[in-house]
Amino acid sequence: MVSSFTLKRWMYYLIYILICITIISLQLQPLKIIANEIFWPDFIFMFTTVWLLRRPQYLPFFLIISVHFISDLLLFKPIGLWSAISIVGYEFIRRLALSQRVLKMSEELLLVSIVFTFLTCTLIGFQFIFKINNIPLSMMGYRIFFTIALYPGVVLFTHYLLSVRWPHPSDFTESREG
Amino acid sequence: MNDRKTTEDYTRPIKIIFMGIAVLFLSSSFLLWKIDNPRAERIRMAAISKIFPSLEWVLVPMKTGFKLIQKIQSFNSLYAEKEELILELKKMKTWQEAAIQLKEENARLLDLNNVRLNPSLTYITGLVLTDSGSPFRRSLLLNVGSSDGIKDGWPVVDGGGLIGRIFGVGPELSRVVLVIDSSSRIPVTIEPSGQKALLAGDSSLFPILEIIENIDLIRAGDRVVTSGDGKLFPSDVLVGQIIRSPGARLRVKLAADYSRLEFLRVIRTPALNSSGLTGEIIINTEPTILGGAADG
Numbered sequence: 001m002v003s004s005f006t007l008k009r010w011m012y013y014l015i016y017i018l019i020c021i022t023i024i025s026l027q028l029q030p031l032k033i034i035a036n037e038i039f040w041p042d043f044i045f046m047f048t049t050v051w052l053l054r055r056p057q058y059l060p061f062f063l064i065i066s067v068h069f070i071s072d073l074l075l076f077k078p079i080g081l082w083s084a085i086s087i088v089g090y091e092f093i094r095r096l097a098l099s100q101r102v103l104k105m106s107e108e109l110l111l112v113s114i115v116f117t118f119l120t121c122t123l124i125g126f127q128f129i130f131k132i133n134n135i136p137l138s139m140m141g142y143r144i145f146f147t148i149a150l151y152p153g154v155v156l157f158t159h160y161l162l163s164v165r166w167p168h169p170s171d172f173t174e175s176r177e178g
Numbered sequence: 179m180n181d182r183k184t185t186e187d188y189t190r191p192i193k194i195i196f197m198g199i200a201v202l203f204l205s206s207s208f209l210l211w212k213i214d215n216p217r218a219e220r221i222r223m224a225a226i227s228k229i230f231p232s233l234e235w236v237l238v239p240m241k242t243g244f245k246l247i248q249k250i251q252s253f254n255s256l257y258a259e260k261e262e263l264i265l266e267l268k269k270m271k272t273w274q275e276a277a278i279q280l281k282e283e284n285a286r287l288l289d290l291n292n293v294r295l296n297p298s299l300t301y302i303t304g305l306v307l308t309d310s311g312s313p314f315r316r317s318l319l320l321n322v323g324s325s326d327g328i329k330d331g332w333p334v335v336d337g338g339g340l341i342g343r344i345f346g347v348g349p350e351l352s353r354v355v356l357v358i359d360s361s362s363r364i365p366v367t368i369e370p371s372g373q374k375a376l377l378a379g380d381s382s383l384f385p386i387l388e389i390i391e392n393i394d395l396i397r398a399g400d401r402v403v404t405s406g407d408g409k410l411f412p413s414d415v416l417v418g419q420i421i422r423s424p425g426a427r428l429r430v431k432l433a434a435d436y437s438r439l440e441f442l443r444v445i446r447t448p449a450l451n452s453s454g455l456t457g458e459i460i461i462n463t464e465p466t467i468l469g470g471a472a473d474g
Contacts, residue, residue: 061197080207080211084201
């Protein structure tokens with residue numbers, strides 16, 4: 001029982017890492033289509049949030065931090081800033097998820113938009129304080145908009161392709177074991 | 179249940195400590211990046227050069243995907259190029275047409291200078307004086323006349339085929355009555371069947387074939403040449419090809435290019451000379467024709 005659970009957990013780690021690497025690599029690609037027209041929506045945030053809400057025990061915070069730190073490094077962002085800010089939001093979401101509530105899509109979307117907007121505003125505030133103006137404000141607006149707009153798509157993707165779904169009420173006792 | 183609660187009680191502070199350490203690490207790395215930016219960037223580059231090669235295998239499917247997209251794009255551009263080439267080809271075809279026409283004209287001019295119809299025949303080349311644009315003209319004027327030795331009744335050809343016959347000669351000018359004139363009757367032979375017939379003009383561009391011995395032997399597309407009967411014309415001068423008109427009458431599509439008559443050649447016909455025949459035999463209403471032709 002324990003071994004199967006561990007295996008499952010490592011599988012989830014692996015899948016999560018793979019997804020994040022794919023997202024980072026995609027953003028590193030010299031894509032002509034999107035290029036500088038639209039700021040990339042934060043797919044890593046979306047995937048992390050979807051997973052955290054549904055499988056909080058499969059996504060330890062060290063994994064989240066490592067992935068975000070690497071993404072900061074590779075994507076030439078201020079090192080550690082977004083990781084430090086977003087981990088607060090993730091832990092808040094994790095708390096909510098561990099309270100065993102199944103959210104409706106609208107509730108989830110509202111939660112995500114509030115959290116992400118708050119985190120982005122914090123990021124903008126830090127950038128303002130430390131005089132880092134590498135991303136214009138309008139781009140940040142786009143980023144928030146597209147991240148929220150594409151969130152349902154990520155939910156559907158994880159739901160149908162990765163079958164990461166809301167735990168069934170009967171699963172709760174088992175899932176709490178983490 | 180109690181066990182789990184106790185483990186949770188143990189792990190929670192540890193988790194919080196770990197989280198604190200992590201956040202501290204992150205903020206310190208950010209501060210390092212902010213304070214000593216060049217060094218942090220160097221560290222970043224070193225980290226990237228370490229991490230990136232290990233990411234290459236992840237990039238392989240993506241790279242192939244992008245290559246595929248690029249290939250599709252190049253395919254699209256190929257398609258556009260193809261369309262462009264087709265357009266260009268159309269343009270080129272008009273040029274080809276122009277070239278062919280020039281070639282034909284050249285051949286016609288060359289032909290005018292080098293007759294191979296009948297060794298006994300010689301010719302005099304004249305320039306058409308009247309307007310050569312209309313296909314409905316039934317007679318025209320040549321700038322050669324009796325001073326050049328032109329006699330009444332001699333056949334006139336262009337590079338392609340029979341045009342008509344001299345009718346009325348002045349000292350410097352001569353009048354040509356065309357094959358398509360309604361008064362024109364010319365004995366012809368239809369090849370390859372060898373049928374004899376009479377080519378009768380009716381003012382259209384396609385004169386009618388009359389008095390055919392056996393119509394069944396005639397196919398559309400057969401060649402029509404002069405027969406030389408009646409010693410009016412030399413034999414074997416090309417007239418044209420047979421076509422079937424809607425009224426089931428046989429007509430001839432003339433080989434001569436009536437839309438552009440410039441240089442014509444008058445065939446000196448010794449037999450005609452010696453026989454002393456004139457156009458009056460064929461055209462018995464001479465003044466009317468002349469008048470009509472002059473009007474036309």
